[in-house]
Amino acid sequence: MQTLTPVIALTGLPCSGKTTISIELEKQLVKQGSQVRRLDGDVVRSTVCKDLGFSKADRRTNIERLSYIAKMFSENNVIVIMAFVSPYEDIRRNSRKIIGESYVEVFVDTPLDECKKRDVKGMYKLAQEGHMQGFTGVDDPYEIPLNPDLVVHTADVLAPENSRQIIDFLAQYGRL
Amino acid sequence: MQTLTPVIALTGLPCSGKTTISIELEKQLVKQGSQVRRLDGDVVRSTVCKDLGFSKADRRTNIERLSYIAKMFSENNVIVIMAFVSPYEDIRRNSRKIIGESYVEVFVDTPLDECKKRDVKGMYKLAQEGHMQGFTGVDDPYEIPLNPDLVVHTADVLAPENSRQIIDFLAQYGRL
Helix, strand or coil: CCCCCCEEEEECCCCCCHHHHHHHHHHHHHHCCCCEEEEEHHHHCCCCCCCCCCCHHHHHHHHHHHHHHHHHHHHCCCEEEEECCCCCHHHHHHHHHHHHHHEEEEEECCCHHHHHHHCCCCHHHHHHCCCCCCCECCCECCCCCCCCCEEECCCCCCHHHHHHHHHHHHHHCCCC | CCCCCCEEEEECCCCCCHHHHHHHHHHHHHHCCCCEEEEEHHHHCCCCCCCCCCCHHHHHHHHHHHHHHHHHHHHCCCEEEEECCCCCHHHHHHHHHHHHHHEEEEEECCCHHHHHHHCCCCHHHHHHCCCCCCCECCCECCCCCCCCCEEECCCCCCHHHHHHHHHHHHHHCCCC
16 A cells, blocks of 8 residues: 655644744654655745735635645655645635545644734734734634644644654654 | 756647647656656646636736746656646746746647647637637747747657657756
């Protein structure tokens, strides 16, 4: 039986630590000899998704487009790490449908107050003051994942350890 | 010096033989042990580019988006074969700019009359009768590539041989 190359989808509130974990995870997987493609929300929005904003429809298109891309990488034996807020359950379910069995959903479960504390760019504050519309965690909901494959906690665990937890999980279930 | 993994962009009129060559080329490269990702116009328009039509602006966005994706695959050592009409020189130049030194442009130089003969779906006829707007080769121009890296002829050469020519060219210039 061939091992399916995983697409690791990190979902969580803004400033929950998704990007930090994804960078660390990439580093550890590359060290193990894997080919890795990191798809980060901030990056793709200047390239393959530069036509999209943050409305629900655009968020859906953004995640869907990246899911198609992720699936192709997985088919070429490149491990994908997606780091997106991806706040809606139905959009995440759509990702799982597109990507299929390679899809591994990791909920980065960081309390909202902790995310606000880490917000070096002051985005939560801007949203609370009404300068940003549709900001997840302020005036737009983050729907808690109903069926994540794994949950990681960042309040008292550092990114290298979160990353190790994800790799251990994948190894345990024969996904690496 | 590291070898840059090539992005092979096949450009040419509708029914010039791009898809046939790309399938053959993929087969030969996979046989040599390479990871290959084939990005075909017809396929991506149902996935990552399903929002796009055939206006000049949409064609530009289509090729640009795929160029960003191609570049990522190349960075992960996956050879990319793009098969698109890609009729405008400025759009092709934009691809070369995005993809950089990995970009290898192959002009599939099939005479228009020959393309019409091969048109099993009858698209040229439909366009000539006015049922399709902006069809390349009928009421929309195909701008001959000014600086292709390689030209292949399909009128008297079969796809396996065209494919071999492309592989030989890449090998000769240290691109494989």
